[in-house]
Amino acid sequence: EVQLVESGGGLVQxxxxxxxxxxxxxxxxxxxxxxxxxxxxxxxxxxxxxxxWNSGSIxxxxxxxxxxxxxxxxxxxxxxxQMNSLRAEDTAxxxxxxxxxxxxxxxxxxxxxxxxxxxxx
Amino acid sequence: xxxxxxxxxxxxxxxxxxxxxxxxxxxxxSSSYLAWYQQKPGQAPRLLIYGASxxxxxxxxxxxxxxxxxxxxxxxxxxxxxxxxxxYCQQYGSSPPNTFGQGTKLEIK
Numbered sequence: 542e543v544q545l546v547e548s549g550g551g552l553v554q555x556x557x558x559x560x561x562x563x564x565x566x567x568x569x570x571x572x573x574x575x576x577x578x579x580x581x582x583x584x585x586x587x588x589x590x591x592x593x594w595n596s597g598s599i600x601x602x603x604x605x606x607x608x609x610x611x612x613x614x615x616x617x618x619x620x621x622x623q624m625n626s627l628r629a630e631d632t633a634x635x636x637x638x639x640x641x642x643x644x645x646x647x648x649x650x651x652x653x654x655x656x657x658x659x660x661x662x
Numbered sequence: 663x664x665x666x667x668x669x670x671x672x673x674x675x676x677x678x679x680x681x682x683x684x685x686x687x688x689x690x691x692s693s694s695y696l697a698w699y700q701q702k703p704g705q706a707p708r709l710l711i712y713g714a715s716x717x718x719x720x721x722x723x724x725x726x727x728x729x730x731x732x733x734x735x736x737x738x739x740x741x742x743x744x745x746x747x748x749x750y751c752q753q754y755g756s757s758p759p760n761t762f763g764q765g766t767k768l769e770i771k
Contacts, residue, residue, distance in 0.1 A: 586765075588759050641712060650709045
């Protein structure tokens with residue numbers, strides 16, 4: 542059974558940093574791209590960042606480019622999102638999602654339950 | 663960036679009726695890299711359709727996807743009570759970024 546478990550969310554002040562993690566199991570992690578997708582309270586889905594199977598291809602939404610860094614550790618079956626210079630508009634539920642292919646051009650066939658990030662003073 | 667516009671914003675129907683949801687792209691979506699997701703309150707999204715018309719694993723055959731280029735449709739042939747939810751389309755043919763539509767809320771009439 543595929544499982545994606547996010548952690549690392551919480552309340553943080555504007556301008557501070559936070560690191561999200563996603564622990565994956567139930568599939569061959571290094572065969573697939575992985576993504577972060579967020580959802581602000583009461584709003585729709587927004588793709589944040591994606592990373593290919595071997596970290597060779599990485600992409601970011603314009604809204605987070607230069608502030609967020611995605612990475613993965615295939616030996617640990619884990620995905621990460623380092624979030625710096627956080628803003629109030631980054632407040633959202635952050636989902637880890639498995640791509641259905643090795644590259645960034647992929648739909649998302651499994652999702653975690655999300656970790657909530659609240660940016661507020 | 664490809665912008666996806668979903669219509670209608672809200673669709674009110676009764677169980678047993680047919681639902682037709684639209685997703686229009688601001689430019690052509692490469693190789694029909696278009697997906698549909700269902701999201702119920704308090705839950706993560708679930709993949710329904712990928713490649714514009716292929717059903718994901720375990721998705722009932724009352725769900726079907728069609729379209730190409732800039733116009734795509736999700737059809738639910740006979741609504742079941744558990745189908746009332748928010749539906750999102752997503753394009754993943756131009757990366758980055760992968761973009762989502764704003765969603766269509768399917769509610770019980």
